[in-house]
Amino acid sequence: MRSAGSFRHDINGLRAWAVVAVVLYHFGISGFSGGFVGVDVFFVISGYLMTGIILGAIAAPSGFSFWNFYLARARRILPALLVLCAVLLALGWFFLLPSDYQRLGKHVWGSVLFTSNRMFMKEAGYFDVASHDKWLLHTWSLSVEWQFYLLFPLVLVAAWRWLGGRRWMLLLLGALALASLAYCVALAARNPSQAFYFFPTRAWELLAGGIVFLIQARWQPGALRAIWIERAGMALIIGSLLLITPDMAWPGLLSLIPVSGAALVLLARRDDAWLTANGAAQWLGTRSYSIYLWHWPVVVSLAYLELAGQPQAIAVGLLVTLILGHLSYHWVEQPSGRRLGMLRPVTATAVVVVAMMTVMGPAKVVRKADFEHRLPEAVQRVDEERDNRNPRLDECDAKTECQYGGPNTRAIVLGDSHAQATVNAIVASLSSADDGVLFIGTSGCPIIFGAQLDTPKQDICQKILGRIRERQASLLPGTPVIVINRASYYLFGGLRGEADETPNKPKLYFTEPADKPSEALLAQYRQHYVATACELAANHPLYLVRPTPEMGVRVPEAMGRAMLLKRERKLSVSREAYRQRNAFVSQVQDAAHQQCGAHVLDPAPYLCDDQQCAASRHGRPMYYDDDHLSEFGNRLLVPMFQPIFVEQVLGQIRTGSPHKHEQSAL
Structure with a gap:
């Protein structure tokens, strides 16, 4: 040997x-x-x-x-x-x-x-x-x-x-x-x-x-x-x-x-x-x-x-x-x-x-x-947008319930990380510094009663949904509820090429996990989504926000790298691709509007033109990653939310004073 x-x-x-x-x-x-x-x-x-x-x-x-x-x-x-x-x-x-x-x-x-x-x-x-x-x-x-x-x-x-x-x-x-x-x-x-x-x-x-x-x-x-x-x-x-x-x-x-x-x-x-x-x-x-x-x-x-x-x-x-x-x-x-x-x-x-x-x-x-x-100052500014996100994101994601703005709760926001990426735009829509909104939810958790998740978020999401369902009738009745989710993602997975995601792989189910969005799963989604909306709308003015356009690439990084390499890079998704991606969810939201009187808010007119939904405005990223609006980008939605509170003020003139929320953690 x-x-x-x-x-x-x-x-x-x-x-x-x-x-x-x-x-x-x-x-x-x-x-x-x-x-x-x-x-x-x-x-x-x-x-x-x-x-x-x-x-x-x-x-x-x-x-x-x-x-x-x-x-x-x-x-x-x-x-x-x-x-x-x-x-x-x-x-x-x-x-x-x-x-x-x-x-x-x-x-x-x-x-x-x-x-x-x-x-x-x-x-x-x-x-x-x-x-x-x-x-x-x-x-x-x-x-x-x-x-x-x-x-x-x-x-x-x-x-x-x-x-x-x-x-x-x-x-x-x-x-x-x-x-x-x-x-x-x-x-x-x-x-x-x-x-x-x-x-x-x-x-x-x-x-x-x-x-x-x-x-x-x-x-x-x-x-x-x-x-x-x-x-x-x-x-x-x-x-x-x-x-x-x-x-x-x-x-x-x-x-x-x-x-x-x-x-x-x-x-x-x-x-x-x-x-x-x-x-x-x-x-x-x-x-x-x-x-x-x-x-x-x-x-x-x-x-x-x-x-x-x-x-x-x-x-x-x-x-x-x-x-x-x-x-x-x-x-x-x-x-x-x-x-x-x-x-x-x-x-x-x-x-x-x-x-x-x-x-x-x-x-x-x-x-x-x-x-x-x-690096050039312009590159530095673009890269800094990665950190221009909700400063309380990690805190409120862990707590699952946070009061934003002042103590007078003018709205309840239910949703996932897309809701957290947008909540400060709702606060900016309020007329008084004493006014605020109550956020309930966590990342990766869609607001659909009866939904099960094929993700590690299953347990915490079930607790949140259970407590929302149990409390919503008595939680500040008459206060507007705004639901914001990356809704299509839970049915159709991430975009092709998106980091760590499998396209067309559902994240949720109602009876058993599915490998693809079958007709049965879509029918169950429609049924449970509309039922959830009707349950919430029975006690609150309900506003359903259509999904935010998703870019599929991390916007600040892609723009910054293009600038370093002296390349012209205008990131966007076509209006038609956005429509196709969210067509089913839009139909379901419209059904909730017809059956329960839920109001549908569409961010597309504020984020897109007739042809494209851009990822930046005036050379500045509107997203801090590939699908979450930055604090700069979400302010473009302030005009979309303001009418909610104009109507609310008119209603309070007739019926009484605004609510003051007493914090109670989920």
Whole structure:
């Protein structure tokens, strides 16, 4: 059996398959829907190699040195990573919007400290569109590996000493791997994003490589059997990257397929297998780490330049990835590894720490500083609109009931985040500073009695709807109720290309969850919506607001990036597309008007012209993201709401004084 340090063409070729799978998947090449399994293959390889290195050092006369082990890993991983981070910080100075640049600084910090997996776990799911403009998203896997490097030597050294060498090592790693896999399956069922990024749910894949190494120490297949084992392994890997899709539960039991495939290829130990030993695979394998590092920023660059999906741009991106990977391998990986290897451990450690601080220091500054004069003032103003939203949004979303404006409640606003994005326009419609409105609701919760949500908001939404229904008859009777929802979204999902949304996938149901808006679901929606409106209208003047036009892209970011790239970008949605998107909801609202006397308020005349619903006015974004009006944009609706209160004043002259709301939290 060869030493752990001897070159293995099968491992190098397996690296090539892993990196090609990941790269082709991220570039959106058709047919590689499961290319993300390449990371799972990398994990198995890493676990295999680390087990050999650690056990080999433990058994050697000089013994295992934690310092030398961690320094060797740092020499291998950090130089190319630090160069990548430095390049991104430098380019970001010229081409990234302020909030994007600050986020890059945060991600550089987490990537260099190998905590980025936990950072991204808190931000968005790996497969969510919102994650695809994060320049260092791919470093999550490096963080998982580094966390494995920190803990695994401790486990093996302790087991060697306490269990008497390798005797019980295989049983120990098997038990740990099974525990990690069980935790992975359980966590993926309730929180797939956390399971994807979390080290304890990924540890079993690395441990699988260690198990293969220990098995090989006791048994190796004959030449003919090795051929079939290797072929079976490659079939599992190729089948995974061709047939698995992001829509499937991942990670989980399906992860066993590529992990088992990688394990079988390693177990076969065939250095002359055509699929892994050919020249192309060897060239790619030796450069796999640098190719992996550089490919994702190239992918994000295409999206940033709005070239993603264009065949010629993708071809250029792939070529650039190979060139950058090759240059990084020859100019960074190889020379840094050699030179650091020639230094004494203390000196090499000092150099590594200084290099880390050289990158982390500026990243820390970028993360906190605004750099007000870094970009043109017009770009700064556009980007600032991202934060021009309801200042009490987070507070009132959590409380689910808030009084806006003065204590005299002139209206009750029921709704979701679109209501919260509009509520201050209603306050601005009032004539006195003592007047206010009561908001009840939370984001992602439509005001339809009997609706169930196929989202994490189900429980809180049911509580809100139940209490509204219970209280509405006695809650300030006669006070106008204004209902504002992103109504079409709950039936027809998000717009195509919208971050983290599946078009035509309903968010609500009444009997059982639906994959598409069937005729039965639409009929139930109509019935429950009209019934809800009639129930509310029995005790209050009821106003139903038609949906706000949705842009499908985050407006301030898209406008700011276009300005940075010297492009003309006028964002809008056609009036006809807006009409088609909301035709069914408009019909239902009209039915509520006919049956219950509900008033329908249409924002389109205030936000659109005859042809287009624009995303900006006078060069200023009207939205703080892709579908929520900013505090600037919602003020355009003040004339729409003012007549409500003119009529209310006339009614109060006849019947009495306005209500003063006594706060009672839902």
